[in-house]
Amino acid sequence: MAYSEPARTVARRTPLLASSSSSAIRRTLGEAHGAVPDPVPVFDDETPAVANLDPDLLGALRRAATAAADDGVEFVVNGGWRSPEYQEQLLREAVSKYGSEENAARWVATPDTSAHVSGDAVDIGPSAARAWLSEHGAGYGLCQIYRNEPWHYELRPEAINHGCPPMYADPSHDPRMRR
Numbered sequence: 423m424a425y426s427e428p429a430r431t432v433a434r435r436t437p438l439l440a441s442s443s444s445s446a447i448r449r450t451l452g453e454a455h456g457a458v459p460d461p462v463p464v465f466d467d468e469t470p471a472v473a474n475l476d477p478d479l480l481g482a483l484r485r486a487a488t489a490a491a492d493d494g495v496e497f498v499v500n501g502g503w504r505s506p507e508y509q510e511q512l513l514r515e516a517v518s519k520y521g522s523e524e525n526a527a528r529w530v531a532t533p534d535t536s537a538h539v540s541g542d543a544v545d546i547g548p549s550a551a552r553a554w555l556s557e558h559g560a561g562y563g564l565c566q567i568y569r570n571e572p573w574h575y576e577l578r579p580e581a582i583n584h585g586c587p588p589m590y591a592d593p594s595h596d597p598r599m600r601r
């Protein structure tokens with residue numbers, strides 16, 4: 423809608439964000455804080471980023487991944503639950519990368535507002551899995567929330583009957599991100 427032009431513009435830059443974030447993770451806070459240096463299966467019960475997800479989100483994700491596997495599509499988790507400290511680190515890195523807190527807010531939430539810190543968001547790959555979810559995810563209550571983050575999924579149980587809600591252009595438009 424009104425925000426579609428900026429959303430498409432920023433989406434082209436996402437691979438840069440993903441690669442710079444993962445290299446920084448290895449230098450600093452580790453897996454105990456929710457870092458995912460290498461993608462892990464959604465069925466991984468050892469990695470805190472997966473194991474600490476909200477049980478309802480994780481259950482929906484695993485049911486979807488099981489169905490997707492029948493279609494020959496494998497899901498991996500590139501990010502899930504994060505500690506507040508790790509979210510703060512990602513935010514600091516984003517501020518330095520994007521030049522201001524305002525610009526960073528389009529990509530990275532604060533520890534107080536991030537759905538990753540509460541265990542209510544998961545970043546899914548690879549692109550085939552995202553394509554599968556964009557077609558079938560609503561049937562599991564799994565919804566893409568932000569147009570600029572095609573990997574970021576949250577549980578919206580009402581989507582099973584009513585479809586996913588309209589996406590926000592980016593997190594800065596999400597009322598939950600305003601404190």
Ligand SMILES: [Zn+2]
Nearest residue numbers: 543544545574
């Ligand atoms: Zn995310």
